[in-house]
Each structure stands twice: as C-alpha cells, then as structure tokens.
Amino acid sequence: MPEYKKQPWHLIWKRWFSVTLNAGAINHSFTNSSRRTFIINLFCLVGVLFTAPLGILSLLQGNLLVGIALLVIATIYILNHLYLRRTRNYLFSANVILYPLYTLMLYLVYSGGVNGTGHVWIYCIPPVSLFLHGLKRGLLEVFVFILALIFILFVIPTPFDKLGYHPDLKTRIIYSFILIAFLSTIYEYISSRFNQSLQELSVKLEVAATTDPLTELLNRRGLQQSFEALQWHAPALLLLDIDHFKRINDDYGHKYGDEYLVLFAQTLEAFFPKQESLVSRWGGEEFLVVIEKVDSLRDMAEALREALKAITLSTGYDVNMSATVSIGVTHVGVGEDILKAISRADQGLYAAKNRGRNRVEVVEKSSGN
Numbered sequence: 001m002p003e004y005k006k007q008p009w010h011l012i013w014k015r016w017f018s019v020t021l022n023a024g025a026i027n028h029s030f031t032n033s034s035r036r037t038f039i040i041n042l043f044c045l046v047g048v049l050f051t052a053p054l055g056i057l058s059l060l061q062g063n064l065l066v067g068i069a070l071l072v073i074a075t076i077y078i079l080n081h082l083y084l085r086r087t088r089n090y091l092f093s094a095n096v097i098l099y100p101l102y103t104l105m106l107y108l109v110y111s112g113g114v115n116g117t118g119h120v121w122i123y124c125i126p127p128v129s130l131f132l133h134g135l136k137r138g139l140l141e142v143f144v145f146i147l148a149l150i151f152i153l154f155v156i157p158t159p160f161d162k163l164g165y166h167p168d169l170k171t172r173i174i175y176s177f178i179l180i181a182f183l184s185t186i187y188e189y190i191s192s193r194f195n196q197s198l199q200e201l202s203v204k205l206e207v208a209a210t211t212d213p214l215t216e217l218l219n220r221r222g223l224q225q226s227f228e229a230l231q232w233h234a235p236a237l238l239l240l241d242i243d244h245f246k247r248i249n250d251d252y253g254h255k256y257g258d259e260y261l262v263l264f265a266q267t268l269e270a271f272f273p274k275q276e277s278l279v280s281r282w283g284g285e286e287f288l289v290v291i292e293k294v295d296s297l298r299d300m301a302e303a304l305r306e307a308l309k310a311i312t313l314s315t316g317y318d319v320n321m322s323a324t325v326s327i328g329v330t331h332v333g334v335g336e337d338i339l340k341a342i343s344r345a346d347q348g349l350y351a352a353k354n355r356g357r358n359r360v361e362v363v364e365k366s367s368g369n
C-alpha cells in the first residue's frame, strides 16, 4: 500500500492562497490580465475578511443599513470570485468590485459609518480603481468620485454634519484624498511602464531563443516548441544539408556563404504552404522541415531539391554561386518522439551523401528503427 506523506500546514496554506488568488488567470505570468485577475481575487478575499465582520459588528450595534450593505458586499465578493474562476472575465469582475465599492464608500461618507469613522476607508479607492481600470479610465472614475465627495460633503445636508466634527475636516478629507490619488497615479504609471517594457523584453527574449538570427527561420528549440504545440497527425519530415558548403565558404568567403544561406532559407520557406509546414535551421548548413501532409513525399522532396539547386547568388567574381543539396526524408509515426524520426531522416541524409550527394533518400519506420 502506498505511503501518503502528510504535507506541512504552511505548504497547504501556500498552495491554497496561490490557487485562490490565481483562479481565473489564463497563465501565471506577469501579463496585465493575470495581474488584474490576481488583484481582483485578492480584493475579494480581503474584502470578505473586512466587510463580513464589520457588517456583523454594525448589525450588533444597531446600524442596520450599514450592516446589511456590508454583508451584501461580502456576498458579492464571494460570487465574483466564483464567477471569475469560472469565466476568466476579469473586465466584468473588476466592475463588480469597483462600482459597489464606490457606492459603499460614498454611502459611508454620507452616513458617517460606524461611530463616524466611515470616511477613513475611502483612501483605498484611488489605488484599486487605477489598478483595475488602468490609468485613463481609473483616473476618470477617481475624478468623478471626488466630485461626488464634494457634492456629499459640501452641497447636501447629511448625517455626517451631525457628528460634530470640526468644519475643516471636510476640506482635509478632499485634500488628502487628492494626494493619495496623485501618488497612486504616479505608482500606476511607473508600474504599467515597467510592466510594458518587461513584456516587450520577454517577447524579444522568446523570439531570440527560438529563432535563428541569420536566416530568421526557427532554430532547434523553436521547431521543437512549435511542433509540440501543433499536434499534427503523422507529418512528414525532411532533413536537408547543402553539399560541400565548406568549399563555398573557402572559394567565395564567409560573407557570400552567409548570403547564400539566407537565400536558401527564403527559397525553402517559399516552397511550402505556411500554415502546413515548419521550416527551421537545424544548425550550420543543415535545415529541417516538417510538413503536415503530402501526397507523394519523394516527388515533393525531388521537386524541392531541384528548386534549391536552381538558386544562384551573384558574387563579386565572374561566376554565380550555386550548390546542390542532399535530403533525408521520413514520416513521424503517430505518437512517435520527433527526435527519433529526425534520427531516421539523418540516416537518409547520410545515405544520400554516401551515394554521391544531390539526391533524396527516404527511410520509413520499420520494426528495426
């Protein structure tokens, strides 16, 4: 019987928090959507922990309306978390957080809240609003909130007036709120810029890690990643090697060797339909192509060999540069590891080189390989 090891409590809590706070995120990376999803979940969790006990306290103190409002908000937060977990619609969930929050805060200021402390909670509005709705919309909503605050504090008669505060408190509430809004704007601006450059950098790194810089084709890692993502059914595989490429370098120099490789890659890419093929530089003067489906693999490989042979590159010398290519081809078996199929294509390539180059050799899967 297998022995189950009991996990320590701190690990169970850590896992629970991670699952709860990332629920509904498409991935756990630092994209805007996953950051916002994280914050919405965090807000729901913290919101419930605050509003539920305060709601109960208000009810016990006889403040019926505030108590019920807080408990309704706590319920909305729980439902919102469940909705986000299910639909991943963080834009809607952000609205569900913010609009009841604006309403609750304005009501707390209007009524004075528990023992006249209602206004102390409004400072959470600027950071949450800017974070969940972004700079433009967040700032607009904070501005509208300030107008509503001024209206409540200075224009209409409210229960707040009967609490006996010094008249200066109203202006101080507005000033301090504007200060927090200003600081939150700066913070959100810096963090969104930082996040944007981080994402741009991450895209650049991903491209650099999966692309060959000279030919701009996929490199080994890029091909393997793309292939795993596609899940084609028994595709064909061609491994190509330019014949006597060393001589080309020796005769014309590395610069023309590079130019020839670029032309070769462009011809190779143009030969195959983009949606149905992956074309990569496997290394040096070796290229690997995976094709989703093909009627006659040998005929297609022969046509490709002729097309590549026809490439000519004008050099600084009297002669144009051209070369032949040897090709090993095979099919990737259903569920077969692509590396196994590549090693079979490599056997074909090796045979093509041994049999005089400028030719195609097909090696199919048999019980022996």
Ligand SMILES: Nc1nc2c(ncn2[C@@H]2O[C@H](COP(=O)(O)OP(=O)(O)OP(=O)(O)O)[C@@H](O)[C@H]2O)c(=O)[nH]1
Pocket (backbone or CB within 6 Å): 214, 241, 242, 243, 244, 245, 246, 247, 249, 253, 254, 255, 256, 257, 258, 261, 283, 284, 285, 353, 357
């Ligand atoms: N210009 C250039 N040459 C490269 C590049 N990568 C590899 N090579 C050259 O490709 C040549 C490969 O030579 P070999 O492996 O001996 O093969 P080959 O001369 O093509 O001969 P066979 O493959 O046997 O037909 C070497 O001279 C490498 O320097 C590159 O990025 N640019």
